Amino acid sequence: MAFKQLLPLHNLNFQMNRVLTHGAEACREEELLEIAPKLREFDPKAWFDQWNMLAQRAEGEGRLMHAAYYHRMSEFFLPEGVPEKTNAYEDFSRCFYAATKDENLEVFEVPYEGSSLPAIRLPANDPKGVVVLHGGFDSFIEEFYLYLREFPAAGYTVIIFEGPGQGRPLRSGLKMKHEWEKPVAAVLDFFELDGVTLIGVSLGGYLALRAAAYEPRIRHVVAWNVVWDALRGYNRDKPESFFAAIRNGEKEAINAMAAAVRKQDDAVDWMITHGMYITGSETPFDYLYEFTRYQTKELSPLIEQDVLLLAGENDHFVPVEFLELQKAALTAARSVRTRLFTAEEGGDQHCQVGRIDLATGEILDWLDSLHNEERGSSHVVRTR
Numbered sequence: 001m002a003f004k005q006l007l008p009l010h011n012l013n014f015q016m017n018r019v020l021t022h023g024a025e026a027c028r029e030e031e032l033l034e035i036a037p038k039l040r041e042f043d044p045k046a047w048f049d050q051w052n053m054l055a056q057r058a059e060g061e062g063r064l065m066h067a068a069y070y071h072r073m074s075e076f077f078l079p080e081g082v083p084e085k086t087n088a089y090e091d092f093s094r095c096f097y098a099a100t101k102d103e104n105l106e107v108f109e110v111p112y113e114g115s116s117l118p119a120i121r122l123p124a125n126d127p128k129g130v131v132v133l134h135g136g137f138d139s140f141i142e143e144f145y146l147y148l149r150e151f152p153a154a155g156y157t158v159i160i161f162e163g164p165g166q167g168r169p170l171r172s173g174l175k176m177k178h179e180w181e182k183p184v185a186a187v188l189d190f191f192e193l194d195g196v197t198l199i200g201v202s203l204g205g206y207l208a209l210r211a212a213a214y215e216p217r218i219r220h221v222v223a224w225n226v227v228w229d230a231l232r233g234y235n236r237d238k239p240e241s242f243f244a245a246i247r248n249g250e251k252e253a254i255n256a257m258a259a260a261v262r263k264q265d266d267a268v269d270w271m272i273t274h275g276m277y278i279t280g281s282e283t284p285f286d287y288l289y290e291f292t293r294y295q296t297k298e299l300s301p302l303i304e305q306d307v308l309l310l311a312g313e314n315d316h317f318v319p320v321e322f323l324e325l326q327k328a329a330l331t332a333a334r335s336v337r338t339r340l341f342t343a344e345e346g347g348d349q350h351c352q353v354g355r356i357d358l359a360t361g362e363i364l365d366w367l368d369s370l371h372n373e374e375r376g377s378s379h380v381v382r383t384r
Contacts, residue, residue: 002346003354006036010316011267012047014353015076019069021353022146026069031057042266044077048084051076055091064099068092072140077270080277089171096142104152105145110161110190117183118168119161119190120145124152128371130196132159132187136203136225138274140167144201147356154364155371156197161187163207165278175280178293180207181214188217195219197367202317202351203227205310206294209326213302220370222308222363225315225351228322228329230294234271236319246292251285258284267316300329308366309338310359314348337366 004020007013016036019027035050051074059067075088097107104123109116120141131151133144141160151158162169163183165176184198197220200208205223212221227233235242245253262269272284281287307330311323323338330336339362341347346355 003349006032008040009042009266011270012039012042014316014350015073017349017353018143019073021356022069025065025146027066042077042269044079047077048074048088052084052088055088055095059091059095064095068095068099068142071095072143076138079273086171092140093142093168096145100145108190110187112164112169112183112186113174115169115172115174117161117163117186119159119187121191122148122152122158122160124155124157126155127152127157128155129367130157130159130191130193131199131367132161132184132193132196133199133201134161134163134184134204134207135166135201136205136207136227137278139201139204147360150360151364154368156364156367159187159191159193170278176278178207178210178290181211184211184215184218188215193217197222199224199363201225203230203294206230206296209296209303209307210299212305212307213299218305220306220308220367221303222310222366223326224310224359224363225318226309226311226322226326227294227318228296228325231288231291232295233318233322234291246285246288249289251283254285254288255283258288296326297329300326301331303330304332304334306335306370307333307337308363309336310341310352310362311339312341312348312350312352314343315350317350 003017005013006016016032020029020032031054035054038050039047051070055067055070055074058070071088071092075085078085106121106123108119108121110119118141133148135144141162144160148158148160163180164174188196194217196218198208198211198218199222200206201224205225206227208221209223212218232243258272262272272287275281275287275291276284279287279290281290309323309326311320313320320340323340327336327338341352341358345358347358352359
């Protein structure tokens with residue numbers, strides 16, 4: 001489904017398109033059009049009420065995948081600690097696994113720091129390779145199922161996992177840290193993997209490159225969104241003095257600035273609220289300071305893998321200039337391939353929402369080209 005303009009506020013419109021992009025498998029477009037006139041302002045309660053209404057309707061009619069996506073959207077903007085957020089997440093999970101109970105989908109719990117990381121495996125027969133995928137700032141592993149079902153048919157076993165600060169680990173108390181090589185290592189250990197392709201989506205584009213810099217069992221890495229510098233990307237309109245104030249620890253000034261901006265910009269308000277939630281930060285300053293670590297400038301020369309960088313020319317979260325900055329910094333990579341999706345072809349939005357098939361097609365083409373190059377080599381991918 002093409003990216004559509006259904007709501008006036010871009011962030012709300014983008015989130016609605018995250019469901020619409022999967023077409024009839026995830027939603028009924030007429031139902032999204034039904035609630036759109038009631039969601040013209042940033043109002044987390046109204047957002048919850050409308051999506052929850054659709055979720056209850058879909059569940060009552062036995063449309064469990066639709067219900068799962070609607071429950072997921074209903075909780076999206078609710079703040080931490082609100083009972084409706086917890087309930088909606090549990091309803092989302094329940095409906096998703098009921099909808100996929102007869103699918104070729106395996107569920108695991110990967111031990112991690114006294115807790116666990118959920119993982120889903122979509123096995124391929126006689127796989128050419130193994131793809132490990134994770135999200136970023138706000139995704140659940142179940143959301144990637146409709147993205148990736150074609151990969152096993154193309155010869156690639158897929159493992160999707162949630163790390164600290166994501167999905168159920170976040171709700172279990174595991175907060176996000178920039179050292180993403182640690183959860184990746186736990187997943188590779190658990191499944192006894194080597195020579196894998198790691199894909200990071202959205203903020204996961206930073207996280208995956210970070211992991212590749214320090215984890216040699218990653219052979220290929222995809223930044224499905226190039227996050228060269230998360231703090232600057234998510235605050236692209238701010239003057240240099242703003243970033244200097246964060247680096248210099250000017251906590252009161254930054255918190256005051258954040259309070260003022262949050263009243264004026266719904267996207268900023270949500271990003272700060274959610275950023276504090278996933279990182280366990282007590283103030284906006286603490287979250288922003290933590291995100292000074294989420295940049296790839298220093299670690300890029302350590303990346304020796306084959307790298308694929310994906311970007312959209314109208315990405316509202318990440319500046320398009322990051323693509324060339326990241327490419328130039330990968331001085332030790334075995335190979336670097338880039339793809340900038342344009343408005344003309346329809347993949348210009350963040351993470352190609354509206355034309356996700358363009359991104360998955362690019363990834364599969366790249367994987368096949370690498371597989372053909374490596375065929376006959378001593379390199380082996382092992383799976384448990």
